[in-house]
Amino acid sequence: MSQQPYELARRLAREAEAVCRYYLSNGKRAGRYWVVGDVHNTPGRSMFVRLQESPKGPAGKWTDAATGEHGDLLDIIRESRGLRDFGEVAEEARRFLKLPRPEPQLSSKPIRSFAPPGSQEAARRLFAISSAIEGTVVETYLQRRGIARVHHGGSLRFHPRCYYRPNEHSPTQTWPAMIACVTDLEGRITGAHRTWLDPDGFDRIRLGKAPIDTPRRAMGDLLGNAVRFGVVDDVLAAGEGIETMLSLRYVLPTMPMAAALSANHLSAMMLPPGLRRLYIARDADAAGDAVQATLIQRAEDAGIEAIALSPRLGDFNEDLHVLGLETLRAALRLQLVPEDVARFLQSSRLAAE
Template structure:
């Protein structure tokens, strides 16, 4: 696509700036001539503002993030909020939103692009790109049923209203809503996706044989919440990690998706202290031991955090958030309590 075509798309989006923001930045809200949100990845907050109407200060659709100094147009919003990598995919998404016909094929193009191999990283990126923000969706309702209400830093979770599910090669394909989680490497590149199919009537996992499945390159990678630094936590399940984030919302965490992958996940060079979020089972014990050994060999302090029941989501749902907060406080290093602990509201 030429620079002229990109500029034309940006201008068309700008003419529908508020509709674009409502769709891709649903965590924000309109205030006067601007749309306010946390960032271009649709994080709740107010530091990023998008101009909704042309003004002497600039055209509609231009945005600035006061917290980081970043700025751009609505094509950048689509790229960031959808987790897209290639500009071709950004343009395709923008055209779909604008209900524009696909561009004419270039003269030398004699064949259609081949579909992404089933289960590949490319297929995972496309699935994530086709999904929607979770605010106001069935995913938000599902997480709320599990006691997870603070969704800060969850831009890598999305909602797909009609995600294909096939029990096996001999069975017909079914369609269910799903929570889609982006699996990323240390550089933030999407290498895979994790699907949790949902039942809209019960706000629970769908009544199918395997309601959770992952695709793409998973080994060493994970579903990441927050940017890893000197301190972070690592666990198996998405809901387990998000449960702990209800009382430690600013601590970077990752969900490795299984005990085997937890033992093999990669960590940033900046890491100095790792909290291992353990599940109370034999597989969790094995992952804990392997991770402690790897961390110690790399000069990283490893601290195991154990739930009272089967996992931290079970603790959150059964014992309540105050009990979970107390559990975490007793197992964290004192300096991390002061730095990361969300105090109970009074």
């Protein structure tokens, strides 16, 4: 259906320059980009919108060099028009694309005006109505876990009042949350992962997560899919947790990575076509050992070189937080293939400076 976020974004991307000329009229084209001051259509040259698909990413993706914000063309429509409800954004996008309004369907059953809880559509809507993490409690949470620079490539967003319900008999609560999009190999959003956060502080027991029974939950279609950081070419690092992979990404910001969210999902993760080398960022536990064996066998059967990356402590986020950046960098230098040390580790030092 045309009102789904990913379908609207895809249609808008086909008309990226026209979208920019209309909603960012104070900017101008510069090569393959539309350049403007910011997403609110302020004159300037801080924000860059990609007008054509390229190896760096799809058309319609934008980055504000001054603030670090980024997003897609739906975000541009929302911010430039001051819209907040996704229904309003979708209606404006349909109007621009000259798409017909959705026809109400006659049915003897009540028609739901919302996505079924836990569905792929609910996950897409949640991600679509969330905002950039920069300057939010999400960024603070990750920094307090040692991840001083969050190289997430647009896969993380922030929701200030994300619903949480302990069980079906309890009232709904709202907490700020880190929202991560789960995608398939084609980049389609199939699910979302929520990490509810404590807005009031950080303690050693909860590590910044909200004081609730299950501060992490996933929704949608997870099997075979993952939270992805960067576009895969021939090398990929894959592991379980978001914080684990962001810790590695802090040291290796140009290496594509994927967080499968659990040991079972990591062992079943789909391997991208054209992959030549897979680094398995294992957790130091029995489940990590089992995943390593399974994934190495799957990779080798597909003709992919598989190499395990082992933390000194429980996982790579614990290594980063407790042992520090330079210790983690030195440990990875010994575990990466030499050509990947030159390709990813040397450049990471420059990116961190």
